[in-house]
Amino acid sequence: MSMAQVPKGQQPKRQRGHIRVAAIMKAGTELFTEKGFEATTMTEIASRSGTATASLYRFFPTKESLAEALLVQFARHALDELAELAARAPAMTPADLAAAFVDFSFSLQSERRFAVKLAEAGGASEEQRNLLRAAMLDRVSKMLRELIPSLPMARSRAMAAVLMMIFRSIGGIGDQRPAAQRVLLAETKEMVRLYLSAAAAAAN
Amino acid sequence: MSMAQVPKGQQPKRQRGHIRVAAIMKAGTELFTEKGFEATTMTEIASRSGTATASLYRFFPTKESLAEALLVQFARHALDELAELAARAPAMTPADLAAAFVDFSFSLQSERRFAVKLAEAGGASEEQRNLLRAAMLDRVSKMLRELIPSLPMARSRAMAAVLMMIFRSIGGIGDQRPAAQRVLLAETKEMVRLYLSAAAAAAN
Amino acid sequence: MSMAQVPKGQQPKRQRGHIRVAAIMKAGTELFTEKGFEATTMTEIASRSGTATASLYRFFPTKESLAEALLVQFARHALDELAELAARAPAMTPADLAAAFVDFSFSLQSERRFAVKLAEAGGASEEQRNLLRAAMLDRVSKMLRELIPSLPMARSRAMAAVLMMIFRSIGGIGDQRPAAQRVLLAETKEMVRLYLSAAAAAAN
Amino acid sequence: MSMAQVPKGQQPKRQRGHIRVAAIMKAGTELFTEKGFEATTMTEIASRSGTATASLYRFFPTKESLAEALLVQFARHALDELAELAARAPAMTPADLAAAFVDFSFSLQSERRFAVKLAEAGGASEEQRNLLRAAMLDRVSKMLRELIPSLPMARSRAMAAVLMMIFRSIGGIGDQRPAAQRVLLAETKEMVRLYLSAAAAAAN
DNA sequence: AATGAATGAGCCTTCATTCAT
DNA sequence: GATGAATGAAGGCTCATTCAT
Numbered sequence: 059m060s061m062a063q064v065p066k067g068q069q070p071k072r073q074r075g076h077i078r079v080a081a082i083m084k085a086g087t088e089l090f091t092e093k094g095f096e097a098t099t100m101t102e103i104a105s106r107s108g109t110a111t112a113s114l115y116r117f118f119p120t121k122e123s124l125a126e127a128l129l130v131q132f133a134r135h136a137l138d139e140l141a142e143l144a145a146r147a148p149a150m151t152p153a154d155l156a157a158a159f160v161d162f163s164f165s166l167q168s169e170r171r172f173a174v175k176l177a178e179a180g181g182a183s184e185e186q187r188n189l190l191r192a193a194m195l196d197r198v199s200k201m202l203r204e205l206i207p208s209l210p211m212a213r214s215r216a217m218a219a220v221l222m223m224i225f226r227s228i229g230g231i232g233d234q235r236p237a238a239q240r241v242l243l244a245e246t247k248e249m250v251r252l253y254l255s256a257a258a259a260a261a262n
Numbered sequence: 263m264s265m266a267q268v269p270k271g272q273q274p275k276r277q278r279g280h281i282r283v284a285a286i287m288k289a290g291t292e293l294f295t296e297k298g299f300e301a302t303t304m305t306e307i308a309s310r311s312g313t314a315t316a317s318l319y320r321f322f323p324t325k326e327s328l329a330e331a332l333l334v335q336f337a338r339h340a341l342d343e344l345a346e347l348a349a350r351a352p353a354m355t356p357a358d359l360a361a362a363f364v365d366f367s368f369s370l371q372s373e374r375r376f377a378v379k380l381a382e383a384g385g386a387s388e389e390q391r392n393l394l395r396a397a398m399l400d401r402v403s404k405m406l407r408e409l410i411p412s413l414p415m416a417r418s419r420a421m422a423a424v425l426m427m428i429f430r431s432i433g434g435i436g437d438q439r440p441a442a443q444r445v446l447l448a449e450t451k452e453m454v455r456l457y458l459s460a461a462a463a464a465a466n
Numbered sequence: 467m468s469m470a471q472v473p474k475g476q477q478p479k480r481q482r483g484h485i486r487v488a489a490i491m492k493a494g495t496e497l498f499t500e501k502g503f504e505a506t507t508m509t510e511i512a513s514r515s516g517t518a519t520a521s522l523y524r525f526f527p528t529k530e531s532l533a534e535a536l537l538v539q540f541a542r543h544a545l546d547e548l549a550e551l552a553a554r555a556p557a558m559t560p561a562d563l564a565a566a567f568v569d570f571s572f573s574l575q576s577e578r579r580f581a582v583k584l585a586e587a588g589g590a591s592e593e594q595r596n597l598l599r600a601a602m603l604d605r606v607s608k609m610l611r612e613l614i615p616s617l618p619m620a621r622s623r624a625m626a627a628v629l630m631m632i633f634r635s636i637g638g639i640g641d642q643r644p645a646a647q648r649v650l651l652a653e654t655k656e657m658v659r660l661y662l663s664a665a666a667a668a669a670n
Numbered sequence: 671m672s673m674a675q676v677p678k679g680q681q682p683k684r685q686r687g688h689i690r691v692a693a694i695m696k697a698g699t700e701l702f703t704e705k706g707f708e709a710t711t712m713t714e715i716a717s718r719s720g721t722a723t724a725s726l727y728r729f730f731p732t733k734e735s736l737a738e739a740l741l742v743q744f745a746r747h748a749l750d751e752l753a754e755l756a757a758r759a760p761a762m763t764p765a766d767l768a769a770a771f772v773d774f775s776f777s778l779q780s781e782r783r784f785a786v787k788l789a790e791a792g793g794a795s796e797e798q799r800n801l802l803r804a805a806m807l808d809r810v811s812k813m814l815r816e817l818i819p820s821l822p823m824a825r826s827r828a829m830a831a832v833l834m835m836i837f838r839s840i841g842g843i844g845d846q847r848p849a850a851q852r853v854l855l856a857e858t859k860e861m862v863r864l865y866l867s868a869a870a871a872a873a874n
Numbered sequence: 875a876a877t878g879a880a881t882g883a884g885c886c887t888t889c890a891t892t893c894a895t
Numbered sequence: 896g897a898t899g900a901a902t903g904a905a906g907g908c909t910c911a912t913t914c915a916t
Contacts, residue, residue, distance in 0.1 A: 078879090096300035100907060110881040115908065216449045219435075219442075223450070227431035231423075238423075245420045246427070252456040304890060314898040316892080325890065486900090504708035508886060518902040523887065624857045627843075627850075631858070635839035639831075646831075653828045654835070660864040712911060722877040724913080733911065880914070886907095893901070 079117050081107040083131065086124050091172035095125055126186055132173040133190045136166055140197040147204035152254035155205050157247045159198075159221065160228065164243060167229030195222060205254065208261040217257060224250065283321050285311040287335060290328050294376040299329060330390050336377040337394045340370055344401040351408035356458035357451075359409050363402075363425065364432065364451045371433030399423060409458065412465040421461060428454065487525050489515040491539065494532050499580035503533055534594055540581040541598045544574055548605040555612035560662035561655075563613050567606075567629065568636065568655045575637030603630060613662065616669040625665060632658065691729050693719040695743060698736050702784035707737060738798050744785040745802045748778055752809040759816035764866035765859075767817050771810075771833065772840065772859045779841030807834060817866065820873040829869060836862065 085107035089098040100121055104111045118124035139162055147155055167173075198218035203209050209217075224246065231242050289311035293302040304325055308315045322328035343366055351359055371377075402422035407413050413421075428450065435446050493515035497506040508529055512519040526532035547570055555563055575581075606626035611617050617625075632654065639650050697719035701710040712733055716723045730736035751774055759767055810830035815821050821829075836858065843854050 094300075096298070099905085101905090111907085112882080112909075113880055116879075119908090121907070216445050219446050220449045220453055223431045223434065224427065226434065227427040230427065230430065241420050242423050245424045248460075249424055249453065249457040252460050253453040256452075256456050303888085315890090316899085317897060319891070320896085323891095502708075504706070507884085509884090519886085520888075520903080521901050524900070527887090529886070624853050627854050628857045628861055631839040631842065632835065634842065635835040638835065638838065649828050650831050653832045656868075657832055657861065657865040660868050661861040664860075664864050711909085723879095723911090724877055725875085727912070728875085731912095877916085878914100879916095881910100881912085883910095883912105885909080888906080889902100889904095891902090893899100895898085895900095 078107075078109060078113065082109060082114055082117065082124070083128060086128050087170060087172060090125065090128065091170060094172075095121075100124075122183070126183065129173060129186060129190060132166075132170055133193065136173075137193055137197055139166070140194065140201060144197060144201035144204050147201050150205060152205065152258055153247075153251045155201070156250035156254055159201075160224070160243060160247045160250055163225040163228045164231065167225070167232070171229040171232070191222075194225075195219060198222060198225075202254075202257075206258045206261050209257060210261075213257070213261075217253070220253075221250070279321075282311075282313060282317070286313060286318055286321060286328070287332060290332050291335075291374060291376065294329070294332065295374060298376070299325075326387070330387065333377060333390060333394060336370075336374055337397065341397055341401055343370070344398065344405060348401060348405035348408050351405050354409060356409065356462055357455045359405070360454035360458050361451045363405075364428070364447060364454055367429040367432045368435065368447060371429070372436040375433040375436070395426075398429075399426060402426060402429075406458075406461075410462045410465050413461060414465075417461070417465075421457070424457070425454070486515075486517060486521065490517060490522055490525065490532070491536060494536050495578060495580060498533065498536065499578060502580070503529075508532075530591070534591065537581060537594060537598060540574075540578055541601065544581075545601055545605055547574070548602065548609060552605060552609035552612050555609050558613060560613065560666055561659045563609070564658035564662055565655045567609075568632070568651060568658055571633040571636045572639065572651060575633070576640035579637040579640070599630075602633075603627060606630060606633075610662075610665075614666045614669050617665060618669075621665070621669075625661070628661075629658070690719075690721060690725070694721055694726055694729060694736070695740060698740055699743075699782060699784070702737070702740065703782060707733075707784070734795070738795065741785055741798060741802065744778075744782055745805065749805055749809055751778070752806065752813060756809060756813035756816050759813050760819075762817060764817065764870055765863045767813070768862035768866055769859045771813075772836070772855060772862055775837040775840045776843065776855060779837070780844040783841040783844070803834075806837075807831060810834060810837075814866075814869075818870045818873050821869060822873075825869070825873075829865070832865070833862070 082103065085103045086098075089103055089106065092098075100114060101111055103124070104114045107114070114124075118127060143155075143158055143162060146158075150158070195215065195218050198221050199211075199214045202214040202217055202221075203211075206214075228246065231239055234242065286307065289307045290302075293307055293310065296302075304318060305315055307328070308318045311318070318328075322331060347359075347362055347366060350362075354362070399419065399422050402425050403415075403418045406418040406421055406425075407415075410418075432450065435443055438446065490511065493511045494506075497511055497514065500506075508522060509519055511532070512522045515522070522532075526535060551563075551566055551570060554566070558566070603623065603626050606629050607619075607622045610622045610625055610629075611619075614622075636654065639647055639654075642650065694715065697715045698710075701715055701718065704710075712726060713723055715736070716726045719726070726736075730739060755767070755770055755774060758770075762770070807827065807830050810833050811823075811826045814826045814829055814833075815823075818826075840858065843851055846854065
């Protein structure tokens, strides 16, 4: 078994390659979001991204590896925005942060709801998923302590876990009519605001 | 209605059929929960339920139809418990109802989390899913108005939609250690309590 | 991972099943012999045996398992005939045994040369192959000691290994014209006769 | 023939081409021997030989053509050594020639056993294979007549065919422990010696 | 001319579903 | 009516071969 073979999952080395990879990831994101990991076929992804099946495998040696790459992409994006939110938190009121968090959650989920599916079900290694969850929990927890510096660590982590629940399921709102969406987002923000305000009050 | 004319042999057969169906649905529930819709095979369901593959198809003509039946069963169960909750709501405080709703959501999801997956992704017709969602929204909305009679209809429906989000995603807690689960459930109850209390205060 | 699933590689339980399996094994034998293990496709075997690909997999869960079954079948056949030869050896002259062994080798190889390929290359587990080789060596060695009782064990095993070489490669003669075949078989018998006679003379 | 017109740059290029081809053939020989014809990929050969896939195809337009070239190379080598053996045969005893032929067969096979596979199964055109076989038969036959000048042509060809059988299958010994190899080689030489001696005796 | 990238064709295997007993 | 067996259609993945730079 000579490992000296051509490595799979190569990084693209030319311009075209990068464009290709981007197209594949886009198609993958869309299809996984629409139909879930298992119901999506590599053939379909290839076809929607204008690639041949085999080309797809040059960059992502397995279906799982594609899912994982998508998850990482999502994670990076989410964690970055979360960090930014945390940075702005000290200057915010609970109401501000509640609104910002809900908006962030919604925007992320509605366009990439698949990530939740990937993160919760097959399509990414257990390890990968746990890493992402832990990282997000960390960031949300940190964000809360930026808002409420006196918040005990344990409490902030518990609260973060609760907020993650909302993060996870808010994408479902995307199916509604725009008017309904606005109402539901406002309602969710209100609930989160109450939650954060109470915690702030208790902590001081 | 000449009951004497009913062939005696019929009854046992029907009886057997019911037992069969029950066994199949049990196996289906278990397997879908364990491995997801796509990863579960009809052969496996047949085998675990002690049925022959072809017999299984006598009752459920497609895999989807089985999933749908399971979803309906789940829905009936959930709606019943929700109705019961609504019936008890008038005598409850917001804190009581918050706790009861969260417990109800968690218990239902942790043992039959597959239903959420089925309801959100493939495995059940769009129509079926929408029906279930609408019915549950109705019940939760009704429950809220039992708790807070003066709550405007529109508001109660919006709040119900928010609570459904929690209902949907709370199953994820089941993966944590028992101690963590307790903390998170308590935390979630607190958030819901604040939400309901505020609504009650505003409505009066 | 519930192992309670339907076991693969089932033994046929009905008349039809047995016929099927026989047809598959026949087609497999032919094709593996003609084109080798890797170059033969399951689709081809299925088609030549009048089965659907998937049916083939009911009985032989992998391509390897089919090869192995074929190898075992071959082995059984060969070992049986070899045992019979050994039983008759005490009453034979070296010339008789030489002729009998060469005829046996040729008849077996010309119609099932694939077994050699399977036994020497991929398509059967290392273990399986070694078992077969060892068993055949044993039988041939035993056969030699039946012919020449005073033959030392070590010598008989070494001679058996040499005879196995002939066994392995004599199938190639099958490509020649019948007249040439006859000559070559006679010639081979002569060489083996000389070999056995010399050993007999030396041992006494 | 104005040699002065030949572009100077040509020579080095051809030189490079030769080196390339040699590297490819070396890698091909190694890999085919290690893993067999089908299991070896062109990409792998390219990679091990430091060539790009497409360059490889410049010299060998198909995988089969590479195999064929390797077979020819092997044939040339074998035929040369055989010719040399034949040249030395007149001065040899049957025992000498038996030993020499067995050693020659073994050394050739153990390092390039793949050639036999190629020669017997896919990977080279029927025609090519027949040519090689015929040529080798010729040489062996000639070698025999050098040893035993009075040997009738027909007999020498028949004997040559028998010796080719040994040539073909002796590579299998390579799998054994060194000690066992020595014993088996000695044993084989003995058989061949008896065969040649008897033929010599009969011919005179 | 040399090479990284692209791909059509096909392989092994699986599974929902339908026959035939 | 129940069941073991059969199968068409597909899915993930690979590879010899050809493009395009």
